[in-house]
Amino acid sequence: MQVTIVDYGTGNLHSVRKAINFAAKNVNKNITIKISNSPKEILKSDKVILPGQGSYKQCMDNIKNIPELEDSLNEFVIKKKKPIFGICVGMQLFSNEGLEQEKTKGFGWISGIVKKIVLKDKNLKLPHMGWNEVKFAEDNLLFKGIKNLSHYYFVHSYNFDVKDQKNVVATTEYEKLIVAAVLKDNIFGTQFHPEKSQQNGIKIFSNFLKFNL
C-alpha cells in the first residue's frame, strides 16, 4: 500500500511521516510512505494525507501553484473515491470556502465554511492552543480503540462550520463546540494534530491506514 503525504510547501512533513511510520507498525500490511507533490504519485497512491499549516488562503494558493495538483486530488477523492486524511488546515480545505485573510474557495468536498472562532470570555485566548478533550460519536472508524474524551493537541484560530452535522464525528469544547474531526465516506480529517498527540494520535493514523483493508 502506498501512502502519500502531499508536499505543497507547508509545515513540518517529517513529523507526519514519522507518526505514519509508527502507525504503520500496527497495521498488518506492507506500507510505503512517500512525500510528494506529483499528481502522478498521488493518483497511484492508495491513501493520501493532506497536512496544513499557515493560513487557509496560503495553503490553497500553494496547492493551485503546483500544476495539476488540485485536479489530481479531486480525481483521487471524488472519482476514485480513495481515502484522504486532512490535518488542521488540510482538513479545513475540504470545505466550500475559508474566510482567513480573504474569502478563498476550498475543495468543497464537505459542505461548510471555515470561520474565525469568536470568544465572549475575555480570559480565553486565541489561537486555541494546547491539549483539549475530544468527544467522539461511538462506533466511528477514526476513533476505534480510543477512550472517549482523550486529549489531542490543537492549534488554530479558525473553525470548520460544517453544514451537515452527520459529517462531524468528534468535537471539542472551547466556549462553544468546535469541530475536532470530520468523516464523510472516504474523506477523513482532524482539526487537531494526531502527529503531535502521542499514542492517541498514532492510533488515529493506524485506524485510517486500516480503513478499507
Next chain:
Amino acid sequence: MLKKRIIPCLDVKEGRVVKGINFIDLKDAGDPVEQAKIYDKGGADELCFLNITASGENKKILLEKVKQTAENCFIPLTVGGGVKSIDDIQQLLLAGADKVSINTAAVENINFIKESSLKFGSQCIVIAIDAKKIGNDKWRVYTHGGKNDSGIDVFDYLKIVEKNGAGEILLTSMDRDGTKTGYDIELTRKVVNNVSIPVIASGGVGNLEHLYKGFSEGLASAVLAASIFHYGDYTIKDAKNYLFKKGIPIRI
C-alpha cells in the same frame, strides 16, 4: 476543556543542556535528546529548546539535535535562540521544530514578526520577551540574552507583537530567572490581561507551588521550567499530580 500546559525547557549550548543562574555560570545537565525522551514519556505537554549561544557552528549542532529530538518525540517542540531570518525558521521547521521562538530579531525588526507569521502561520511564531523591572509597575524589554536594554516598555511592545501576528508570548522575568523564588506573578498577570494570545510564564521556578501560582495568580496558559525538572528535583508527573490536586485543569 483546554488544559494548562507544562513545558520543560532545555537550554542548549553546543548540543548539551545547561542551566545558568541569571544567565551566567552555566552547568552541564546532559544530552538534550535523552532529556527530551524522558519528558515526552513523562507527560510533558510541549518541549522547548533554547539555543543559548548562537554562532554558526552551534546552529548546525542544534539542527542535528532538533532532528534527533523530533525523531523521538510526539509532542510539539519549540526552538529558539538566535532565530534571525526566514531561512533560520525554515531550517528549524524542516529539522522538526513545530514552533520557533524569536527574541532579539523581533525587537530589532518588527516586520520580521509579520513576515514570518504570514509565511509560516501565527501558530508557529512565539515571541520571547525578556522583561526586567525598572520601577513601580514598569518593565523593560531586554535583548541579546538579557544583556542589552532595548529601551522599549514591555506593554508597548506587547501591542505591537500581537498586531503583527505573534501566536504566543514566552515571557521571562529577568529578575527571577535562575533565582528559584517563583515567577514574577505581577508581571505575568499584567501581560496576560493585556493580550488575547496565550502567554507562557517563565523564569524563577524553584518548586511546584510556583507552577501553581503561575496558573492561579499569574493566569498563564502554560508554564515553562528548566532546572527543577532536569536536575531531578521533580518529575513532570509530580508536577502534574500536584497541580491536578490543586484544581488546575491538567492533562493527566
